[in-house]
Amino acid sequence: MTAPAHPLTDLVRCWQHGWGVACGLAPADEADGALHVLSGKPGRHLESIVLDADGDPAALRALAAQVAGSPHPDWLTVPTTAPREVTAVLGEEGLRLAAEQEHFMTIDLRDHPDLPVVDPYSVSLDRDGPILDIRIADEHGRPAAHGIMVVHDGVAVAHNIATYRTHRRRGLGGAVMSSLVRAATGLGAETGLLTASKQGRHLYTALGWTHRAGVVSAGTREPRK
Ligand SMILES: CC(C)(COP(=O)(O)OP(=O)(O)OC[C@H]1O[C@@H](n2cnc3c(N)ncnc32)[C@H](O)[C@@H]1OP(=O)(O)O)[C@@H](O)C(=O)NCCC(=O)NCCS
Numbered sequence: 631m632t633a634p635a636h637p638l639t640d641l642v643r644c645w646q647h648g649w650g651v652a653c654g655l656a657p658a659d660e661a662d663g664a665l666h667v668l669s670g671k672p673g674r675h676l677e678s679i680v681l682d683a684d685g686d687p688a689a690l691r692a693l694a695a696q697v698a699g700s701p702h703p704d705w706l707t708v709p710t711t712a713p714r715e716v717t718a719v720l721g722e723e724g725l726r727l728a729a730e731q732e733h734f735m736t737i738d739l740r741d742h743p744d745l746p747v748v749d750p751y752s753v754s755l756d757r758d759g760p761i762l763d764i765r766i767a768d769e770h771g772r773p774a775a776h777g778i779m780v781v782h783d784g785v786a787v788a789h790n791i792a793t794y795r796t797h798r799r800r801g802l803g804g805a806v807m808s809s810l811v812r813a814a815t816g817l818g819a820e821t822g823l824l825t826a827s828k829q830g831r832h833l834y835t836a837l838g839w840t841h842r843a844g845v846v847s848a849g850t851r852e853p854r855k
Contacts, residue, residue: 636821638843639681641736642709645823646679648780648787651760662696663689664706673849675702683710690716694723697850705849709734709825713844725848732845733831737822739786739815741838745808748801751775753809762813766802775802779810786814788824791833803833 646658646665658665658679663686669677678697683690690708697706706725710716713731720727747753750769755762760782766775777791788810793802811822825845826834835841 636736638684638709638711638734641734641823641842642679642681644783644785644821645734645787645825647782648785648823649789649825651780651782652778652787652789662693664693669705673703674705676700677705677707680706680708680710683708683716684712687719691719691723694720694725694848697848698724700850703850703852705847708846708848709843710846711843713846716844716846720846720848724851726851728847728849730828732847733826733841734843734845735824735826735831735834735839736842737834737837737839739811739820739822742811742822743804743808743837744812745801745804747805747809751802751805753805755809755813757813760817762810762817764806764809766806768797775806777806777810779814781814781817781819784818784820786811786819786822788822791824791830804837807833807837 650658650667655667658667663682664678664680666676666678678693680690680693694706697704708716717727747766751766751774753766755764760780762779764777765773768774773794774797775793778789780787791806
């Protein structure tokens, strides 16, 4: 078996950078085997992304204990090829598991299909430095789909890809991704990274993205009153 081109840890680091830029977050601090970022989301004071849960289970357990004991509602995100084992560890340490596991996916962007936007939809694509922002509108100019891609160091990270409910399964998700990938490769990106929801995984798999790891997440439990 040939080794994967990039170890998961490197990909997670690249993904976190792109996600942070997409969300306007300050650069993460790296300590104790994780990237720590003040996420500013409700219920997520500090988010810690574990870099090598599979190779360093002791660090994973220590990070889980740290988040469990935090006085704030902190959050732990764990890319892993062993999601069941990780889920067990986070539960044992007293964390509140997220309802749904996500999926860490990659693609060689040269293999990405280039799908058009079909009538009657129209596309606008803006660029702000490394951030590509696409919006698709219907024939009345109302929003139908959108997405962001951040390009850095040959890597493109997709974020906040969505099609409004009444416009789904008409090829807009594929068109959003295709337009972003076309622009990102024009900026030198070669590798695509993202974390996918269950629905998103269907779309990205149809576009040729590969599942590299599960993403297990959990937060600090609210203190008992
Ligand atoms: C995921 C999402 C963006 C897909 O958008 P979409 O515009 O419906 O996607 P497309 O029409 O381009 O789908 C292309 C192909 O992807 C696959 N696919 C997309 N959504 C799917 C689903 N819910 N179930 C199964 N396959 C799906 C199918 O193969 C589909 O082709 P088909 O319709 O000919 O069968 C949309 O469902 C959505 O916004 N979901 C909520 C937000 C979300 O989860 N975003 C992803 C974050 S990672």
